[in-house]
Amino acid sequence: MNEAATTDTTVEAKVYDAVVVGGGAAGLSGALALSRARRSVLVIDSRRPRNAPSDGVHVYLGREGTPPSELMADGREEIRRYGAEVRTGEVVSAERDGSGFLVALADGTAVRARRLLVTTGLVDGLPQVPGVAELWGSDVLHCPYCHGWEVRDQRIGVLSTGPLAVHQALLWRQWSDDVTLFLHTGPEPDDEQYEQLAARGIAVVDGTVHELVRADGRLAGVRLDSGRVFDIAALAVATRMNARAEWLTPLGLELAEQVVQGTVVGRHIPADPLGKTAVPGVWAAGNVVEVSGQVMVAAAAGLRAGAAVNADLIAEDTRAAVAERRAAAEPGPAPVGAEPELAPVGAASAPPRGSYAPFSARDEREVCERVGSAGRHRL
Numbered sequence: 570m571n572e573a574a575t576t577d578t579t580v581e582a583k584v585y586d587a588v589v590v591g592g593g594a595a596g597l598s599g600a601l602a603l604s605r606a607r608r609s610v611l612v613i614d615s616r617r618p619r620n621a622p623s624d625g626v627h628v629y630l631g632r633e634g635t636p637p638s639e640l641m642a643d644g645r646e647e648i649r650r651y652g653a654e655v656r657t658g659e660v661v662s663a664e665r666d667g668s669g670f671l672v673a674l675a676d677g678t679a680v681r682a683r684r685l686l687v688t689t690g691l692v693d694g695l696p697q698v699p700g701v702a703e704l705w706g707s708d709v710l711h712c713p714y715c716h717g718w719e720v721r722d723q724r725i726g727v728l729s730t731g732p733l734a735v736h737q738a739l740l741w742r743q744w745s746d747d748v749t750l751f752l753h754t755g756p757e758p759d760d761e762q763y764e765q766l767a768a769r770g771i772a773v774v775d776g777t778v779h780e781l782v783r784a785d786g787r788l789a790g791v792r793l794d795s796g797r798v799f800d801i802a803a804l805a806v807a808t809r810m811n812a813r814a815e816w817l818t819p820l821g822l823e824l825a826e827q828v829v830q831g832t833v834v835g836r837h838i839p840a841d842p843l844g845k846t847a848v849p850g851v852w853a854a855g856n857v858v859e860v861s862g863q864v865m866v867a868a869a870a871g872l873r874a875g876a877a878v879n880a881d882l883i884a885e886d887t888r889a890a891v892a893e894r895r896a897a898a899e900p901g902p903a904p905v906g907a908e909p910e911l912a913p914v915g916a917a918s919a920p921p922r923g924s925y926a927p928f929s930a931r932d933e934r935e936v937c938e939r940v941g942s943a944g945r946h947r948l
């Protein structure tokens with residue numbers, strides 16, 4: 570945030586233990602872990618989850634087929650029960666604020682956080698073919714585990730735009746024995762791939778796809794540049810998956826290319842298995858880190874990252890408590906002209922009021938033995 574922006578920004582006084590940016594499966598799961606750990610949590614969400622165009626969330630155990638909006642509404646309700654706050658809004662920047670962060674929203678407000686959990690998901694860059702955007706998420710699909718069952722045994726096309734298309738066609742063949750690979754802008758398969766496609770009964774069509782043909786709002790086929798039309802009921806495409814995280818660049822968080830089988834499929838935030846990023850205090854989880862993860866995978870990553878953020882806060886709280894305890898034990902300089910404090914009768918060796926020795930396991934054990942506590946603090 571630059572100086573001019575700060576002048577116009579209303580900064581709220583409260584410092585949250587964690588601000589979670591993004592309220593999809595990853596963000597809400599992280600917030601659930603953090604709020605149940607009695608952390609003050611604010612989730613800021615612009616309400617544009619990746620699977621919004623879809624009717625139902627699949628491969629999600631226990632909630633199979635639930636509309637995405639319903640699953641997220643239930644999640645928001647659950648985290649509020651533990652005291653988490655949820656705000657609809659768009660985060661536009663984050664900057665260092667002491668050991669924490671100042672997070673600015675598009676509405677001109679800003680909030681303070683000790684830690685940031687980034688779960689902003691990704692944007693699917695769709696192939697530039699007329700009709701693809703309109704049918705995205707209904708008849709134009711990317712993930713057979715999410716949609717394969719719904720289009721099983723139907724006529725499925727695969728639009729090749731890169732070297733992974735043959736793999737994609739072989740994958741979709743599991744759900745239908747009527748699969749056609751449209752070579753479009755993708756590379757020509759090699760001899761081994763042609764043999765595999767032929768062995769699995771997958772037709773290969775040369776030529777560029779000009780547009781998708783629609784009937785009653787549904788996909789009816791693809792029209793090639795040559796004018797020839799092929800009837801299909803579903804089209805599988807590969808998207809360019811780009812993490813929504815540009816607003817983190819000023820903090821020094823660099824995105825990296827996501828590579829699958831030697832092909833760049835998008836950009837993501839590099840993070841360790843617990844979601845820790847290269848920027849101290851910033852964790853990330855879900856599609857923003859793992860672009861190919863499904864909802865349940867994103868939820869699991871959010872939980873792991875939430876727990877890791879809590880562990881990091883515990884370490885910080887403990888360091889602060891130890892420092893405070895040590896500072897209290899230091900004998901301070903006697904005020905000028907003050908009379909030395911007299912120890913009460915019978916307590917000649919008692920330390921001055923307000924001071925005590927640093928923690929010692931041996932002393933603690935001796936005290937426990939003297940007072941005869943059954944557990945003796947297990948020291």
Ligand SMILES: Cc1cc2nc3c(=O)[nH]c(=O)nc-3n(C[C@H](O)[C@H](O)[C@H](O)COP(=O)(O)OP(=O)(O)OC[C@H]3O[C@@H](n4cnc5c(N)ncnc54)[C@H](O)[C@@H]3O)c2cc1C
Nearest residue numbers: 591593594595615616617619620627660690855856863864
């Ligand atoms: C069409 C389609 C259908 C799918 N179907 C399935 C399926 O059936 N089953 C399945 O398991 N997976 C499915 N997926 C994949 C699924 O969408 C993702 O796995 C999942 O959404 C990842 O969750 P997430 O929390 O990482 O991100 P998201 O769900 O995308 O949530 C990110 C949230 O962050 C918010 N956000 C982004 N930037 C900001 C910002 N700057 N400030 C504030 N908020 C911000 C967004 O608005 C959004 O609400 C599907 C994907 C697509 C494209």
